Amino acid sequence: MISRSLLLYLSEQEGLKDFAARFKLFKKLTTRFVAGENIEEAVEAIRLINQHGCTASFDHLNESVNDEAEATAETEEYLSVLARIDETGIKSNVSIKLSQFGLKIDPELAYRNAREIVRDAARRGNFVRVDMEGSDVTQATIDIFKRLRGEFGLNDVGIVLQSYLRRTMDDAHDLLQIPARIRICKGAYKEPAEVAFPDKKDVDDNYVRVMQLLLSSGTYHGVATHDPRMIEATIDYVRQNEIGKDAFEFQMLYGIRRDLQEKLAREGYNVRVYVPYGKHWYPYFMRRLAERPANIWFVMKNLVKG
């Protein structure tokens, strides 16, 4: 049985990317989770998402930025995305990863690049979500977010917390003081037991507790999950506490549970679909397989046939 941890390990092996990309069919299968290789393909995907009553968030895939020039190119890509959102009138904001802007080279570089994006988004009345990455950069990400939030408004920039991390409840209390808009998700990286709950039950219990704290805060937050039990817990909680359907949004990934995305939108909930695009799809795609190892058999069967 191919395990989640093996798939997460493979997702970190950059060398396998080129090998995988050689299989045309493998690449074709990625289109289930990745909207395309360039902005225009992502725009078309978002138009369809909007037609089904959901909003979106652009995510340019590139987790292997190793020098300043690449970090600058990522910044320019996101400035183009923000301009394209205005030009096309699609309903979308953007999600960024600080490692794309140079976090692992120099945190000041990542801060300066992220600041440029947030400033442009704020000027356009749009919003930037700072994604959360591995636990080696959790504190650095929160620190940069707090600097950005100090300079820009609640509706200009937000952050992500992961319920698998033991520290997350404390971070949620801390960030709500500012206040800050938070996306709660379970967390997608391979983490040691010292920092993350190894048992799914603890991750889920923490998810529900953090979701309840966020939704009681009066700030607009994102509840990111495809887990029907987490969605049900959220709906139960808002009903019991008379929290409006417009006081928060559900968030899901492109290509995952589209039926559920559209159903929730029809029921009057705000639903945002996170739309990844770009040439560097490999680690993202492997993390999606890790979440549902059953999908690996589907991929392998098709590779063998191809």
Ligand SMILES: Cc1cc2nc3c(=O)[nH]c(=O)nc-3n(C[C@H](O)[C@H](O)[C@H](O)COP(=O)(O)OP(=O)(O)OC[C@H]3O[C@@H](n4cnc5c(N)ncnc54)[C@H](O)[C@@H]3O)c2cc1C
């Ligand atoms: C909008 C959004 C943004 C995110 N941003 C981040 C981030 O910044 N940082 C980060 O670490 N992680 C991020 N994630 C990923 C997240 O942490 C989880 O890895 C991912 O969402 C899987 O967890 P889950 O809550 O969907 O439930 P899981 O516990 O993975 O799955 C529970 C149930 O959900 C359903 N399900 C899950 N996956 C699938 C699938 N592929 N196909 C069909 N059904 C499925 C199944 O019923 C499954 O039993 C984000 C996720 C979303 C939706």
